[in-house]
Amino acid sequence: MFQRKKQGELPLFTQPKGGSGISAAPYSPRMPKASTYTIGSWVWLVGSIVMIGLGIWLIATPTDVHTLDCDSEACTLTIASWEHSATQTRRFPRGHLLSARSVRIRRGEIRDPKDLRSKARRKLGYSFAVTVQKPDGNGSEEIPMSTTSLGRKKPRERVEEVEAYIQNQSNGLDITESSGYDWRGILVLLFSLVSVLxxxxxxxxxDPKPKSRQRQRPNSRRKM
Structure with missing residues (x-):
């Protein structure tokens, strides 16, 4: 049964012929089974967290994107509104871009602050608009490049860029202004936070641990 091949080595075990050796089965750990209520709670929590991410994405995604892309010969004006599922694209020669100026806006429309009271004037936002010749050549139209306020500094910088292009001081123009947000994102975010809570x-x-059963010890006292 035990053999020694060389001097100084430990004896080796050899299974006898015709004998049945004892081999241990490989150990495979078993995952504890969770109850339906526990699985449902985890699905509920993970689903609520996913909905929070969806709400943040809807709020961060702008609903109105205005783009003015010009080269040395022509310009392309694109107005995309995801809220109304509409996209307007217009391409016109370089000379049809007439001017640009800073404007005050309210709900995406240009307002004249001179016609308003001081209280209503403070509610107006700051933006800029470009004046473009109409496709039929009859007059021009002024198009605001943002539906929400851009602050006081940015509109002035954008006007300087457009005017430099109109005066042939530059041969390219790339302006993109994003504004607005999807109000449904706020509802989804609030609902998801309440759901997580x-x-x-x-x-x-x-799963709660099962209660261990205690063995009842026999009463050592004898009834008299």
Missing amino acids: FASVFGQFE
Whole structure:
């Protein structure tokens, strides 16, 4: 049964012929089975967190994008409104871009602050607009490049860029202004936060441990 091949080596075990050796079965750990309520609580929590991400994405995604892309010969004006599912694209010669100026806006429309009271004037936002010749050549139209306020500094910088292009001081123009947000994102975000709160309070994320049964010891006292 035991053999020694060389001097100084440990004996080796050899299974006898015709004998049955004892081999241990490989150990495979078993995952504990969770109850349906625990699985449902985890699905509820993870789904609520995913909805929070969706709400943040909807809020961060602009609903109105205005783009003015010009080269040395022509310009392309694109107005995309995701809220109304509409996109307007117009291409016109370089000479049809007439001017640009800073404007005051309210809900995406250009307003004249001189016709308003001081209280209503403070509610106006700051933006800029470009004046473009109409496609039929009859007159011109002024197009605001943002539906929300851009602050006081940025509109002045944009006007300087457009005027430099009109005066042939530059041969290219690339302006993109994004504004607006999807109001449904706020509702989704609020609903998801409330859902996470309820899932944390009423959810079960770990099965309760079974209570150990204590053996009843026989009463050592004898009844007299």
